[in-house]
Amino acid sequence: MEHLAIPTIPVQTWNSVYEVKDALREGTIFPDLNLPFFAAEDANGIKEDSFHSISENADAQKRRETLMLKIQQISFYMDDLRLYLDTHPDDSGRAEDIKEAGGIRRELLKDFARECYPLTFDCMAELYGQSPYPAKYVWQDGPMPWEGACV
Amino acid sequence: MWIYEKRLQFPVKITKTCPKTAQMIISQYGGPDGELSASMRYLSQRYTMPVREVGGLLTDIGTEELAHMEIICAMVYQLTKNLTIEEAQAAGFDVYYIDHTTALWPQAAAGLPFSAVEFQSKGDSITDLTEDLAAEQKARTVYDNLLRMIPDPEVREPLKFLRAREIVHFQRFGEALERVKSRLDSNNYYYFNPEFDKSMQRKEAKER
Numbered sequence: 180m181e182h183l184a185i186p187t188i189p190v191q192t193w194n195s196v197y198e199v200k201d202a203l204r205e206g207t208i209f210p211d212l213n214l215p216f217f218a219a220e221d222a223n224g225i226k227e228d229s230f231h232s233i234s235e236n237a238d239a240q241k242r243r244e245t246l247m248l249k250i251q252q253i254s255f256y257m258d259d260l261r262l263y264l265d266t267h268p269d270d271s272g273r274a275e276d277i278k279e280a281g282g283i284r285r286e287l288l289k290d291f292a293r294e295c296y297p298l299t300f301d302c303m304a305e306l307y308g309q310s311p312y313p314a315k316y317v318w319q320d321g322p323m324p325w326e327g328a329c330v
Numbered sequence: 331m332w333i334y335e336k337r338l339q340f341p342v343k344i345t346k347t348c349p350k351t352a353q354m355i356i357s358q359y360g361g362p363d364g365e366l367s368a369s370m371r372y373l374s375q376r377y378t379m380p381v382r383e384v385g386g387l388l389t390d391i392g393t394e395e396l397a398h399m400e401i402i403c404a405m406v407y408q409l410t411k412n413l414t415i416e417e418a419q420a421a422g423f424d425v426y427y428i429d430h431t432t433a434l435w436p437q438a439a440a441g442l443p444f445s446a447v448e449f450q451s452k453g454d455s456i457t458d459l460t461e462d463l464a465a466e467q468k469a470r471t472v473y474d475n476l477l478r479m480i481p482d483p484e485v486r487e488p489l490k491f492l493r494a495r496e497i498v499h500f501q502r503f504g505e506a507l508e509r510v511k512s513r514l515d516s517n518n519y520y521y522f523n524p525e526f527d528k529s530m531q532r533k534e535a536k537e538r
């Protein structure tokens with residue numbers, strides 16, 4: 180039944196989702212919600228190897244940037260999934276998605292902390308549970324996110 | 331409580347200085363439909379939201395908007411980081427430079443300072459969610475306008491990402507409104523304020 184004087188938005192039903200690596204580029208995990216602007220139809224693309232070398236060697240930087248992009252991709256997948264679940268708390272079919280993405284993200288954060296620098300204080304604390312633990316305080320290691328040196 | 335993660339939600343890597351572009355983009359930091367305004371709107375509205383999952387959604391979107399604010403600030407920072415006085419003057423960025431040098435300060439493109447007057451927290455679920463739907467559309471229009479004007483692909487990629495998020499958020503706020511409506515009498519959604527007249531809501535739920 181239609182109702183006057185109140186907006187109605189159709190509730191999304193779970194259909195297909197993008198691959199984790201494509202979702203970040205598209206800005207959503209849902210093809211159904213990907214509605215681009217005509218003046219923005221230039222090819223999408225995060226340039227994965229157009230980084231400026233800073234002081235360290237190129238291989239280490241490349242590894243760091245690859246890991247960081249993977250973290251951004253899987254984390255974004257979880258961001259968009261979370262908003263979907265906020266308004267679809269009864270959709271029980273998503274348990275596997277949450278479990279799988281959560282596991283991948285946890286491992287990547289751990290790898291990044293070990294090989295590069297910790298992204299959260301918890302990641303840093305975890306480093307101190309290992310042997311040998313860091314000789315100096317590492318929370319301030321690595322570039323700041325807005326510097327663009329580590330995309 | 332919030333926990334900081336030392337990364338951007340979407341990568342920003344801008345190599346060309348352009349104060350003109352920075353001056354336009356800064357509107358999505360401190361302008362009327364900017365990310366700061368969006369975040370403060372949702373994070374303010376959530377406390378009194380009677381439907382629990384809607385309060386949760388406002389928290390999650392309000393938090394994501396903070397991450398978007400950081401993306402916008404990163405863009406402005408990178409566009410002006412190697413700025414010369416001559417470039418600032420040629421682009422009309424000198425008027426910003428006088429008060430803020432190349433620091434970040436929340437303002438609209440035309441110089442208006444950030445203000446809470448730009449958003450509402452009204453204490454009525456239907457009113458607030460309708461405002462939130464409009465807010466996402468207004469922000470989308472700003473991103474459309476920016477995409478018409480800015481040719482640099484390094485700037486366009488994050489702008490396209492942020493625009494796409496406005497559409498997803500619009501959908502979620504629409505679904506949140508549906509959840510609020512489902513708890514009300516559809517013969518008259520406006521019979522009482524679901525956020526304030528709590529006894530009416532309980533009475534109605536019992537009768538149904």
